Amino acid sequence: MANGTSVEICDEALAADAGGQVESLVAEGVPGKLAAADPTLWGPDAESEASIRLAWTTLHETSRSLPAEIDALRAELHAEGLDRIVLTGMGGSSLAPEVITATDGVALTVLDTTDPGQVADALEGELSRTVLVVSSKSGSTVETDSHRRIFERAFAQDGIDPATRMVVVTDPGSPLQRTAEEAGYRKVFTADPHVGGRYSALTAFGLVPAGLAGADIASLLDDAAAAHEQVRVDSPENPAVRLAAALAAAHTHGAEKAVFADTGSGISGFGDWVEQLIAESTGKNGTGVLSVVVESADSPGFTDRGDDATTVAVGPPHGSAQIATSGGLGGLFLLWEHATALLGRVLGINPFDQPDVEAAKKAARTLLDGGAGGPVASPTLVDGSVEVHAQGAWLSPGAGTISEVLRAFVAAMPDHGYLSVQAYLDRLDDASAAVLRPELARRTGAQTTFGWGPRFLHSTGQYHKGGHHNGVYLQITGASETDLDVPERPYSLGELQRAQALGDGQVLAQQHRPVLRLHLTDRAAGLVELVQAVQRLGHHEAREDSA
Structure with a gap:
């Protein structure tokens, strides 16, 4: 027999703040209405979309x-x-x-x-x-x-x-x-x-x-069926209600990011899945919750989260966690889906649309139509194997090294902002690029996300345009030793990859977001040089210089 899921709010102050929202959701019968696929829960503007997006509530049966x-x-x-x-x-x-x-x-x-x-x-x-x-x-x-x-x-x-x-x-x-x-x-x-x-x-x-x-x-499906019995009831013990209320309470107090770490759940990569669910569901209308997936519960961003983030353990509670969720994978899928839908109601957001995703796709298509993934721009400067392509007025005219460019870039981040690292590279052969996330988080003191392009465009890409307007965006692109033509299409994979990076960068820049693209003319050497440049920033140096 499958066990259900559990949610523990480890922070007493957060639990107290969430209590009122738990009572409200239960009193209004929202959990039961959600389980019954009531499309009116998110207001009249969202009703038509919600009416064709709620069949997930019964998938454990269907x-x-x-x-x-x-x-x-x-x-x-x-x-x-x-x-x-x-x-x-x-x-x-x-x-x-x-x-x-x-x-x-x-x-x-x-x-x-x-x-x-x-x-x-x-x-x-x-x-x-x-x-x-x-x-x-x-x-x-x-x-x-x-x-x-x-x-x-x-x-x-x-x-x-x-x-x-x-x-x-x-x-x-x-x-x-x-x-x-x-x-x-x-x-x-x-x-x-x-x-x-x-x-x-x-x-x-x-x-x-x-x-x-x-x-x-x-x-x-057995796990999900067991979790369904928990999340459908109008009870203050409903784990989805408690989870949504805690995230909403934290957001009300300025904690607009949820930092995820695995603490021994036995589930591999859950943070990557929940990242899309939350960011794409809530990141709109200039608000929402940004998921920050970290390497472990000892990583930067989890142990020193600041006042703008809530720490969430996937697995048993950890000393730094404010919220801990546990259960089988199927149950956790359902738990977080229900909690995210409830969170959308509390935040006044339609959790089922993604109004800003199409913009980057359209920009990429326009570049491809122009041929070869768009025009080749001259770099702002070249440092070793790294070409710097900067967009916006944030770059200091005197910057001559990658470290100096990065220092100016991070200084452009608003208070309580975040740094998004976007690697348009080979997720296997260039896996070492992922070390940039903890290195930058440690040295900037900012919440830092990492996404492989273009897959993040189908995930956190919605939040980048529609969520809180306080991000800065670091794109990493790289020269390819080989390319693959796409049969019966006028572009290659390399051209498509380039158009996706440039297109998304254009959309962000048009919304006055700081964008920096670093192009590696030699991927292996360039990644080493880039990591070394980040390490030369020193601990929290870039943010302190801008204070």
């Missing part, structure tokens, strides 16, 4: 037929020697399957990138054993469509019928469904269209790739 169907397909594939699963998908189509499989310890190759080197590495796996799961709610996601085309060509070049190796997950009636059926793809799973992407962990989008890879997806 997805019950999927495990058997997925298991049957997996057995069929294994009988043909097909046991390597590659997933192409963005946002909710990849984050949940990645958490599920990593937690279960089964192999899944995830492509949520436009980096040509990372995609080329995936192509160099054993195609004779490979099945590609093509996952897109809209059916027109540019990254996913590009991967599909590239793999189709690779299969054909290896003498393999591509249709036999393609499994599709999409919404009914999407362009991808039509393409799959016309081409005779191996299998098409259609998901409930009344579930938004970031709430889709327990739909076919989460379960199909994870189940084909060998994860125990039936137990996820």
Whole structure:
């Protein structure tokens, strides 16, 4: 029998502040109405959107037929020697399957990138054993469509019928469904269209790739069913109510960021999934909660959070945690989905739309239409293997090194602001770029997020434009030794990657956000030089110089 979830508010002052909101939500019967999919909970402006976005509340029941169907397909594939699963998908189509499989310890190759080197590495796996799961709610996601085309060509070049190796997950009636059926793809799973992407962990989008890879997806639904019995009740003990009330109370007092650390949950990468859920659901109308995922409970940002952040342990309580959430993965999915929807109500936000996501996509398309990912701009300065491309008036004319540029950049951050590091690189071969997050957090004293581009555009990208207007944005791009043409498209992956970085930077700059792009002409050497430049800032030096 699956156990439920638990929420512990470890900070007495926060628990007291949250108490009034808990009472209000319970008295108004909001938890029960949410579990019953009441679309009126977020006001008349949000009602039409909410009315087609609440089917996730019953997925623990409506997805019950999927495990058997997925298991049957997996057995069929294994009988043909097909046991390597590659997933192409963005946002909710990849984050949940990645958490599920990593937690279960089964192999899944995830492509949520436009980096040509990372995609080329995936192509160099054993195609004779490979099945590609093509996952897109809209059916027109540019990254996913590009991967599909590239793999189709690779299969054909290896003498393999591509249709036999393609499994599709999409919404009914999407362009991808039509393409799959016309081409005779191996299998098409259609998901409930009344579930938004970031709430889709327990739909076919989460379960199909994870189940084909060998994860125990039936137990996820058992966990969620147990959690549902807790989150649907109008009770002050409802964990989702307590969690939402605590986050709302902290936000009222200026803690607009939630810092996540794993404290021994046994769940791998949960912070990356919850980051999208919260940031994309609440980061709009100039408000919201920004998720800051840190490496451990001893990391900068968790142990020294300041007054603008709430610390959340995923797992047992930790000395620095103000809130701790525990439970099985399926239960935690449901807990955080309910809590986020409730938080949207308290903050006066529609948690189901994403009004600012399209802007960066449109800018990237415009650059691609202009050819080769847009015009090549001359760098502001060059320091070793790093080209500096600065946007905005914040850069001091006398800056001549990366450290001096970074010092001026961080000084442009508003009080209680945050630093967003965005690495348009190879998530595997350039994994060392992730060290920039703790290094910058330690030396600037600012809450610092890290995202791999372009996947963060489908996650925190909404918050960057629609949330609190106090971020500064550091883009890291890099020269590629190889590139991959996208069949029947007038661009390569490298050009698409470049257009996505430049397009998002343009949108941010147009909203008067400080943007700095550092381009690595040699990725390995440039990353070393960049880390060394950050380390030369000294502890909290950049922020202190600007005080």
